[in-house]
Amino acid sequence: MSGNETSDTIYIRGVSSHNGITTLIVGGVALMIGNLTITLLPELFFLAGILVIAAGIIALTMGFFKIREPKYSLEITKQHLVYHHRLGKWRIEWDNLQRVDVPRVHKGLEHIDLEMVGFRLKDPEAMLANISPRLITHLLMEQRPLVAQIELSNCESGRCYGDDLIEDAKYKMRSGELIKGVTAMFANRMRKLQSGLGYDVFISVNELDRSAHEFVALIRQCHDSVKASAVRADDTHNSAAPIQD
Template structure:
């Protein structure tokens, strides 16, 4: 990322680890279950069903792990790219205002969330580059974030429902009017900025280090870019 190191930084998702191992364990479990049914008496049939179910679940977990891209994030000197099996999004460094670990109130204290937030200068590039399938996934994945720093004056709880299903049209700075799932994502980003101070979030399962370490890496990359510009 610096002038002496133009190679991209590749981040592997923690959730992708042990995918092959899970598949091997799942296959071994199915073989064991088959032998269980053949060799053991009928009164142990229910236990065999439980072993089969566990093996199938393990097999599915491994399958979904290996379906994900090899690297979840790629950071070059120009852009941060997030990759998912449902699509990708990108943020140019020039459009990134800051990145850090959001904190929420819990009683009298502020505690950090297990995520890294990105605050953007403009939504246009992000929303035009993201696929509708990934936008839908983010809407589902990030719903729990709406529960934090809620409006204390909303006694009925309807404020939460309105922000979760806000499908009003959204107008970008360049005049483009978004509708459908991308408008919902844009409204969700605006709402999360009000509550948590950030627009886009990356879960700890998508990175290979702690949120604090990843946020520090982003800050180092931004500092390196500023230094290179001065030079």
């Protein structure tokens, strides 16, 4: 298991970041083999050499992006859960977490688990201050299949809306403040996903070092532990408070 635990923090390293150097080496070797095939072998092998070169370029590209990823995709502390990406990060405070589970969608008469973990927040707007615009842009693209799943489920139930997957660039906060741009689009996307799938924020299983259900169990255990610690701290504080006459 690639997760790393300390006394106060649990680190999760996703499978998507594994073997970056190995992938680069494989890609480089494939490029050399392809070039040698084109240069030294008869013309009959020219097409094979081109295919090997193409495979090498793909492997090099994959390896490049793998080594650019942060060492750990998730950091679990006593205060919060932090997601790390090469484009930024987001954070969920424990007292803002309402529910965590594997989202499910209807497919005919069956319920199908998505390859994701979903987080439902008590206050989704609190997350907007903890996420960079660059990461928001990436997540809006990454989440398009989730929106498509919602649309597909709606169509199967006879309620097709024809959503074009583009969110409104304006969003009114509960405080009355009007925000615009990609942050507003992300807020509207969270609202749509919560309405359709029941969760505001999602993590792909590729970002995990264990199955989705095992990760859900870990987060629930951490959440319960934090709540229990808070209760004990309150009890200690109350018992230590002087009695007022």
